[in-house]
Amino acid sequence: MSKKLTKKDLLKFETKISKLYEDKKIKGPIHLSGNNENQLIKIFKKIKKNxxxxxxxxxxxxxxxKGCSAKDVENQIIAGRSMTLNSYKNKFFTSSIVGGIIPIALGVAFSIKKKKMKQKVWVFIGDMTYETGVFHECYKYAKNFRLPLKFVVEDNDLSTNTPTKSAWGKKQKKLPDVYYYSYKRKYPHHGIGKWILF
Known part of the structure; x- marks a missing residue:
């Protein structure tokens, strides 16, 4: 990453996006981050530019x-791509499909190993996705074939708007070789209002 971002930088960006959304400047749903700035800054110190x-x-x-410019990220969000930000230049890709990005990350990691390259692949998922079969299959494959794939589980204890324990009966145990952190969601699943559990 070209500039070391601080917690203040991240908060300022999301506050600006929430205001743009409130002012009806964004052409689609938004999924805002919050209350996990410190954890992510620490993890991204391990992630190399390549x-x-x-x-x-x-x-x-x-x-x-990851190094995407704030202006480019903002422009993509305004255009309605909050859930599908991408930057080939920065080797950064997303998907709004639950678990949909994991097989793609696995394929990139497989290619890197086959080509004997030194890069790593990092995939960030929530605790809901962590419960799915696609995660466990890809985790097992990556581990068994020693692929350069690192999983990061961001646990806000919610599966969309349902507590994960209620949605799945109980939560899976933490697996070895997986970065795992807990945080309390600042914003609702999408938008900027208050989240209420009925």
Whole structure:
């Protein structure tokens, strides 16, 4: 990453996006980040410029920390691509499909190993995606074939708007070789209002 972003930088960006959304300047749903700035800044210190980063729909912080320019990220969000930010130049890709980005990340990691390159692939998922079969299959494959793939689980204890324990009966145990952190979601699943559990 070209500039070392601070917690203040990240908060300022998301505050600006929330204001643009409130002012009806954004042509689609937004998924804002918050309350996980410190954890992400620490993790991104391990990610090198030439590494690949894949993420889900709550990805603004990941894009900025990977080196995407704030202006480009803002423009993509205004154009309605908050959930699908991409930058080939910065080796950063996302998907709004639950678990949809994981097989793509696995394929890139497989290619890197086959070509004997030194890059790593990092894939950020939430605790809902962590419960899915696609995660466990790809995790097993990556581990068994020693692919350069690192998983980061961002646990806000919610599967969209349902507590993950309620949605899945219980939560999976933490797996070895997976970066895992917990945080409390600042914004609702999408938009800027208050989240209410009925």
């Amino acid at each position: 590494d690949w980063v894949f993420s889900g729909w709550r990805n603004h912080y990941h894009a900025l920390l």
